[in-house]
Amino acid sequence: MKGYDPKKIERKWQTEWEKRGVFKAKEKAKSSKRYVLEMFPYPSGKIHMGHVRNYTIGDAIARFLRMKGYEVLHPMGWDAFGLPAENAAIKQGIHPARWTYRNIEQMREQLRALGFSYDWDRELATCDEEYYRWNQWIFLQMLRRGVAYRRSALVNWCPHDETVLANEQVIEGKCWRCGTQVVQREIPSWFLRITDYAQRLLDDLEKLKGKWPERVVAQQRNWIGRSQGALLKFLVGETPVEVFTTRPDTVFGATFVVLAPEHPLTLRLAEEGGKEEEVKEFLEKVKRLSTRERSTLRDKEGVFLGVYAVNPATGREIPVWTANYVLYEYGTGAIMCVPAHDQRDWEFAKKYDLPVIPVVKPYQGAWDFERGAYEGRGRLVNSGDFNGMDSEEAKEKITLWLKDKGLGEPKTTYRLKDWNVSRQRYWGTPIPVVYCDRCGVVPVPEESLPVKLPLGVEFSGRGNPLGSSEEFVNTTCPKCGAPAKRETDTMDTFFDSSWYFLRYCDPKNEQEAFSKESAHYWMPVDIYVGGIEHAVLHLLYSRFFQKFFKDIGLVEEDEPFEKLITQGMVLKKWVSVGRLLEALGLTEESGVEELKSKLSELA
Ligand SMILES: [Zn+2]
Ligand SMILES: [Zn+2]
Structure with missing residues (x-):
């Protein structure tokens, strides 16, 4: 045999794995299950070396556990709503949906080429209607129980573009697009009452001791304050x-x-x-x-x-x-x-x-x-x-x-504050409520979900694109039938990522966000791999959602993630990856193509 030809050999085996469905996870005896998960990526368009390292760690663990005889759930998906798609729409005139799904295609190909052992049948993207309708359903459950509520809140406001700006769109106090001085303005917003869970979120940190990196536990404790x-x-x-x-x-x-x-x-x-x-x-x-x-x-x-x-x-x-x-x-x-x-x-x-x-x-x-x-x-x-x-x-x-x-x-x-989930943008989950002159705030009935994003929308950079869509805004009141207006705010994308690990347990379910049985079978996630930068927001919000689901009888566990591995910690044991990158003149942000060309230079 002459050398190792990855293109030939790897493609052959990848095809074989797929044909035999060797990575499909099945529900068997509870004691034999293991759920291995890496934080899902934002589909920016290309896989970078940070992803490769993160997913390699998870994949090695998943394969090891399979070889030990466990039934392993190891899924992959896309955290697909968010600002960059909308910015691309404003700058390049390409629809956020097209931009996002095109990027997903590219990244899926790259991940497949890397040969990770994912159960691709469970793939999901948070911008899929089949996914975000359950965001809306969860929001309605929260609204009914007073966990979601509306009040006015301070936001960054560009007086020239008449639009709300995210913190990252404010550069040295000025609007990223037009350079106008940004002001603070009060507008009505939707909040989640995470503060009601503050003491439980704090108390249950005890259960994570020794299983989560100490640093993360300490940061959460501080954040709850x-x-x-x-x-x-x-x-x-x-x-x-x-x-x-x-x-x-x-x-x-x-x-x-x-x-x-x-x-x-x-x-x-x-x-x-x-x-x-x-x-x-x-x-x-x-x-x-x-x-x-x-x-x-x-x-x-x-x-x-x-x-x-x-x-x-x-x-x-x-x-x-x-x-x-x-x-x-x-x-x-x-x-x-x-x-x-x-x-x-x-x-x-x-x-x-x-x-x-x-x-x-x-x-x-x-x-x-x-x-x-x-x-x-x-x-x-x-x-x-x-x-x-x-x-x-x-x-x-x-x-x-x-x-x-x-x-x-x-x-x-x-110190923890209620979570403002309102975003005045297009590319996110529409908040499912309607405003009626007679009835006030009316939740959209569950059977009418999803409230879909309209397609024919203009992305001018002025105001919220949803607000300019007559087709979207004008509706009838579900209670009295009179003409009414839809809420045009969409949800913070952290809402989407606060429960995706539960959807993976039952990704094709059309009747429920996930069935109690499959959640009970697969949860908690046994090993969760991701970046230390998520120590507070994503990891705290997911814990909050898990507790809310427990309160309404959807899950049995208090905590979603049993063991947490953060890259920051693993890095020490993986110095060789860092050294390799350095030696090649690459950084973690380098693309796979760059790595390939550097490697072929060496060969
Ligand atoms: Zn501006
Ligand atoms: Zn009404």
Whole structure:
């Protein structure tokens, strides 16, 4: 035999595998099943080396388990909705569906040539009507149970194109298309109440210990961000301003209160205080900053509202301000400021000459409050009856004391926010609701699903293409039959990827998203392989969906992914791949064609 001719030999065996259906997964005894999954790709058009490595790891595991006698489910599909297809439509005039399915063709060929042991019968693309109708069905289940709801939310808005922009479409504060300064604007949006699941998502991380990389578990814990504290009331006349604090032990040192600019009370109080003009001007300025910019601001700026609030502990009046570094999305959107014991407050107090009153004295040594805030533990001073108490102990004691006065209560909060799933774009799953003048928000009946994307749509880059489709927008109310308008928002594509692993268990089902039986047979995914960059969003959303499905009786397991392998971790053991790429002058982003040509150069 003369050498190894991959083209000849591999193609021969790949054809043979396919003919015999050797990788088709069948439901047998539960104990013999293994579900091996790699995060499905976005069909950008070409497989890159990052994919190849990821899929090779999964494939090696799947083959190994098959050889050990397990019945292995190892499917592949496409995370196919999203922005790039729509951008291609705007720039090249090619329909997103055509662009996407063409890319899928190309990538499927490349994956086949690599000889991975997939059960191709289970292939799915999230932009298939047979798939996204179940997105819509799931959304309706959530809506019925109050897990999906509508409220207004801040978005990036280009005033020139009159369109909402994704964070990645905002480049240095300007619109990626026309360069106009982007502003923040409030529009009605659909949310999923993931915060209702915060404690369960946190508690069940315990079950993943030792099975998931520690780093991922830690990132999720952080992202959920549970904090124990108190909700305190600062009265402005009769109006209570509620603040959340994790340091109720320092309340005697609160020398001012700050409201987020968007807080509904900000303008009202400014009117009372005769500072309306100044505050309005300030709000305009803040609107030009994104949330991210505001949370990392070096230059903290604020305006005095002209009114005073009563510190619930001291009974003294302290000034009320608004400032750019306080976000409405966090806590109650208002904070009590203790400049002696919080560095951000200290900086603000120094800038505007507000009083600094120390209330915690370090156990060791002295602290110079002229140089900064003391954020550590110590003994209470300037704190009335609580003087001399340990600051940790005082947290609960002071909270309960204020509770007796009707001015506070213990409170647990989470950093995790409800998930805004509304996107003002075409290439996604239409949100299945209708607006009727008489009946209000009406869910599309399940038997009328899917709400399909209309084909004859213009992609001008202005506004939401769905909004300009008369055929799509105009409909009749499912309840009363009167003319009504369809919701034109589509779903965040993370919705699609939050349950695709369940659809693989039963991909041809036309009656249900998946049958309980097949989900029970194949789930959980035994080994999930993917990038560390998905540590929070995708991996957290999937856990949330799994818990929701469990609540409505569709699945039995609490957690979708038993064992998680992230590339970041595997990389260490696969140094040789990295070295090989380096030696060839390639990177992970290099295409297969480039690899082929480099290899043939060597031969
Ligand atoms: Zn623009
Ligand atoms: Zn109606």
